[in-house]
Amino acid sequence: VPSSVDAAPPRMRADAARNRARLVAAAREVFTAAGDGAEVTMDAVAKRAGVGIGTLYRHFPTRLELMEAVYREDVDNLRAQAHALVDGQEPWQALAAWLEVFVKFAIDKRALFSELVNAIGKHSELISHSRGVLNEIVTELVANAQAAGVVRADVQAGDVLSLVGGCTMMNLDADQAKRVLRVILDGLHR
C-alpha cells in the first residue's frame, strides 16, 4: 500500500480540521469585537479558541493568513446564504434579503477588509476570487428577479453592486444604511 504525507490517521485529521475551524471562528469574533483589526494579537485568538499558541501558528504561520482565512470563509457564507435564499424565497425577497445581509457584512468588515486589501492588494487571488463570487451571487439574484418581472430590465448586476458597495464605503451608521438600502430597493423594483 503506497503511503502519502497527506495521509494522517482519520482521527488526527478530523481533530486538525476541527481546530482549524475553531481558530477561524475565534479569529472572526476577536476581529469583529476589536473594530480595528490592528489591535488583534495571535495570543488573544488562541485564547478565545481554547488552543495553545503553537497550534495556532501551525495552522496560520502569520496573522495575515488568519485574516485571509476569515475573509474567505465570510465570502463562502455569503454564497451559502444566497443559495438558501434562492431556494427558499420568492425572487424579489431573495434579492432584498441578501442585499441587506451584504450591506451589514460590508459595514461590519470595513476595517478588516481595508487592512486586508492594503496588505495583499486588490488584484490578489483572494480579493479577485471574492469579487468574482459577489458578482456571481448578484448576477443570479438579479437575473431571477428580472425573469420574474420584479426588477427593472434596464439594470445590470454590476450596477447593483456599485450602488450597494459604493455607499457601504461612506461611513454609514446602521440607520443610514437601512434608509439608503430602502431607496436602492425601491429604485430597483418594478
Place this chain on the structure above:
Amino acid sequence: VPSSVDAAPPRMRADAARNRARLVAAAREVFTAAGDGAEVTMDAVAKRAGVGIGTLYRHFPTRLELMEAVYREDVDNLRAQAHALVDGQEPWQALAAWLEVFVKFAIDKRALFSELVNAIGKHSELISHSRGVLNEIVTELVANAQAAGVVRADVQAGDVLSLVGGCTMMNLDADQAKRVLRVILDGLHR
C-alpha cells in the same frame, strides 16, 4: 492718503485678476485632458493660458496651489449651478438635474480629487469646505423637493450624498453612471 501694500493701481489689479482666472481655466483644461494629473506640468499650463511661466509662479508658487484653486472654483460652480436650477426649475427637476451634473463632475475629477486629498488630507480647509458646500446644496435641493411632496420623506440629504458619492467611486463608465443615477432617482421619487 494712507497707502497699503494691497493697493495696486486699478488697471494692474484687473490685469492680475484676469491672468489668474485665465490660469485657473487653463489648468482645468490641462488637468481634464491629462486624465492622470501627475502628467500635468506647470509649463503646459502657462503655455495653454498664454502667459509666461513667471506669471504662473507668481500666482501659484506650487502645482498643488494651482490644483486647489481649480477644485475650489469647481465647487463654486456646482453651487452656482444649484442656485440657477433652484431659481429656474421645479423642485424635482432641479434635484435630478443637479445630481446628474454632480455625478459627471465626480467621475471626471476622480483622479484629480484623489491626488488632492492624498496631498492635503480630507480634514484640510479646502476639503472640509467643499464637503460643507455639497452638503448645503443637497440639503436645499432635497428639502425643496420634500416640501413639494416629490421626494420621499424618510430620506436625508446625507443619504442622497452617500448614494451618489459612493457609486461615483466605483469606476463607473458614463453609461453605468446614467443607469445607476436613474435607479437612485426612481428610489427617491414619490
